[in-house]
Amino acid sequence: MADNAVKLSEQSLVLFMDYGQFYIYGDDDGFGRETDLLELAMASRPAYSDGTIVIVLSPHQNNFDMHATVEVWSSRPTSDRQKWQQVSESFLKVGPQGSISFDSPPGGEFIVCDVPEGSYLVEIAGRGFVNYGWPGSTEPGDVWRVRMWPSGGDEVRPSLQWDMPGYGVPVDEPIPEPIPRAQRDIESTWITIDGENGEPSRFVQISDLRAEAAERERQEWGGDPMPQLERFQSGKDIARMDRPLAEAVVRMNVPTLRRLAFWAAVQAYEYAGLADRDWVRPALNAMHVGQQLPEPFGNRTTAFEHLHEEEFGAGTDNVQLEVKVEIVDRSPQPESNPFDHGNIHVPSYALNAIFDALESDPLTAAVNALGTAAVTFGKDIRMLFARARVEFDLED
Template identity: 25%
Template sequence: MRVLFDGAAPVDYGQIYVTSRELPDMQAAFAGQVNGICGAGEPGALFLMTGTHYGRVRFTVELHDAEPPPAAPEWQDVVEVSLLPRGPAVGLVPWGSGPLAQLPLIPDGHDTGPLPVFRVRYCAAGMDEGRDRYGGHDPAGFVDGDHSYLDHRPDRYLLCFWPMRPADTADTAGARADAIQRQTSRSAAHWHDWAAGLAVPPALWEQVEAELRVRLARERRDEEHRQREETRRWGGRAPSERLRRVRGNVHGIALMDRDLVDGVAEVDAATQRRIAVWAARQAFTVAGIADLAWLAPAWAALDRGEPLPAEFTDLTALLTRIGGERAVSFSITALRPAGRRGTGPLGTGLGARVDPVAMALPALTAAAAPDPLQAALEAVWAAATAHTTRRAAFLAELRRVFPLVDRQEP
């Protein structure tokens, strides 16, 4: 047997702790226990109650190789708990202070393997006397300012540790169960009754299941939000997997004409590519720039299904060059007829005043996109915005020229 600590220990609020790391929570330490003076419900920690509310009590900590004999009769209250420390040493920690002493439970050089579970016996004597403010002394015997009675408290405590045998820890529930070995004082009885009234904490598997339920509910809410947001972005109807894979600026046309989007998505890739080129030409035509001779290489590349020449991929440079053409004249117009108010983000955007040339230009690069579906949808969107208030006629013409895309959903 080794004495790890033997001396005066300060207590406040009738509490002192043994801990590997953080201090234990009072209710969590005792919930589910039968004893209320040594709480072991928090991992790696003990919450110890004393009779003295404030002062210094005699405290002894012993480490045994095996279970010691039963507590001597002088100890009025005796309880036992189990503790799995988080390190080879634990600290004896007063309330609101740092460790009073380090308690090495594992000798140096023997802390390389798994830490054992320790059985802990907490013995108390004089708890009822300790509850008295003056510790049984006549207060008349103390002059003003004499607080020496705080250093001579009548209650004292013994804490014994010993490692449990593997056979004792095979039954996990039994190894962790606490027990009241002896109960004499009214103070200990009060705390035992208090602990018995606490709600039993959920078992580990119940905590895991509760966390899983919370996580699944959160994932379900997130998925429902994602689906609602996706449906909104695609014009009120969930997209097909093919549409979902499309990148680029394709949601504008989905909000404008969702049925047309589904129709374009269902035709073959060659038809989608023809739609893209046709829409780009329509956009340039309505903007008054389709007949510029220097655009011929771009149209030729699109007709052959080839990438655009490099000089046609910079939209800012194209807009600058077109603006310098004397033969080109255009005016700023609105996408929505005068007097009509738009609703939602799309309606607000369609109410802005736009430059038809600037709206038409993206149709050229869109038509050359590697994905033919993306090329078609982006080019159609650019052409529709370039047609401004005549976009309904443009979409009707698209359905006439490519009847396969003319579909109506209820």
Template identity: 25%
Template sequence: MRVLFDGEAPVAYGQIYVCTSELPDMDRAFAGQVNGLCGAGQPGALFLMTGTHTGRVRFTIELHDGEPPPAAEVWEEVVEASLPLRAGVLDLVPWGDGSLARLPLIPEGQDSGRLPVYRVRYCATGMDEGRDPFGGLDPDELDEDDDTYLDRRPDRYLLCLWPEGDTAGDPDAGGARSDVVLRETSGAAAYWHAWARALPPPPTLWEQVEAELRMRLERERRAEEYRMRDELRRWGGRLPSERLRRVQGNIQGIVLLDRDLVDAVAAADATGQRQIAIWAARHALTVAGVADLDWMRPAWTALDRGEPLPAEFADPTALWTRVLGEPAVTFSIVSLRRGGRSPAEALHTSLDAPVNPVAMALPALLAAGESDPLQAALEALWAGVATYAAQRAEFLTEVRRAFPFLGA
């Protein structure tokens, strides 16, 4: 036999715990038990009741190799329960505090295979006296600031533990037994025993499986709901077709600005989409004043023939340098969008701001050369909108006039 703890232990609300990590839940610890002093309904944890509500009580914890002799007559309350372990080391934990003492049932670092079930015997004496806030002392004889009565509690407790199952880990060699009340004397113990027996029985294994399944399905439902809500937000309140959803590139701006136009473009055939892309690029670069530069002709020729853009037009930095005669400058941009505004409102605000038309228009040329005609059309349209900026309504009207199949 080894004494794992012997000393004063602080209790609050008449509770103290032996556990590995999380503190046990009171109802779950005692549900299905006949005793209300030692709750062992959660693996790896004990919920221990005391007569003292708040104070320091004498507490002893013993580890035995096998079942110890019956409790001595000095112990007025004796109960037993079985404790499946989650770890070989437990902690004695007061209410609202950290570990008071480490309780190594199995030496730390020792490979013990499957952890055995332990039997625990919880003994108490003086519980009714402990329920007295002053522990039997006359409060009139105590000084006003004398709190020493909290350290002179009349109730004492003994917790004995020993392996109940096979220490080699064979689950058939020994099983957990039901809890039992071996001795009952005090009114305090009788109260807690009656309380425990009145609790609803713990859920069966099947009920636990069903509950976990319901929780998992609910989590999946919520995740799908959040995903759908986010997709609706990104697509302007209307879910896209699968074809539109697969489009890559910078198209979210045009989606938020004119979703009807986006759907109409997506419904067009590949030839129509390519024509829209080239038309949008020409108009954007015309507004920027660079569409008719002599050295731009190979780009327009390639697009009109359905060929890839020549290599000198595929590098946006080189294209910028060639147009302006100076290297491109990279800026770091931080969004300071005022809270409470929708993405669409923020988009309109940004489009109303002054822009460099050349910088906005050049991406339209690159977009028109994309291999996916739908992506080419949508990205080129967005670049055209950004180029027209505050006059974007004029651009959107012109594109619908040029391609009647896009609708009014």
């Protein structure tokens, strides 16, 4: 069938990719579900889809000039996997709007490509990788291709991950054992749960499953779920790491939320060694007094370009990368730090904080800026949260 496949359209795009991930939305139903699906993507690298959105994990921490093409085919095209370093396939339903959208956290601009309504099988392929994690620059040069065709009776083919010399491939991160949905027969009060990894099946009451799911949700939140923070990528992590701080944030009035956002941005910049740079200090001053940010802070792209040039020069040929391989225990740890992303380029993460702090919605500004500062502090997250409790008089 592949020999008869016809390419119906091809579109090019450039994506601002950060935090090692980008999203492909096929329908509006995918909005707001990114955080939960990201956990599943981390457990089934390099991508995951629920049918309305595809979460794609990139080996690179970032690429602020990531070139990609989107191709629509009449049927499955001829395979050329040998030309790519990472390949994954997912199902995606395109809604009546007749388009798909691309995005990458922490809130880059959506890029829309025209794709007719329908159910598709999507192949996402990437190449040009230099390292897992920080790639040595903000424009490492990796390129991607997205091919789509009507799903029909096609099956998803196994994924291909980049086998980095001297490192290998990243290990899937464990997630809590999924709680199966109850049978749709509302009269049934007992169901059978198939065992996994050699464990026997178990016969349980639906009420017990609901109780298990509720308890797991409480563990993830460090208490009862907080609806005010559910829409934020870092909301659940902040609550689990410092529940009193999260509870204080949702009670703050508008002026205090804005002060928290500005404070978090300054903390991130100071920790990353950015605050006292000649081109950064005027931007922080402008943020505090409500003035428009001066250049190069006109937008994220120009700010990152300036940082990139200052950190690495006009080119990256002389950038030396140190690849450190460690064997670690990847089993879930109750005191694990979700903000410690390991070997990252800290100034690149921190730079986003000033843009987060200026979001129009005060709660969004506060939570996103605090989340960016938390990733900037990484292993020192307790220091940041302790400072916040003192700054905002949250001590017992």
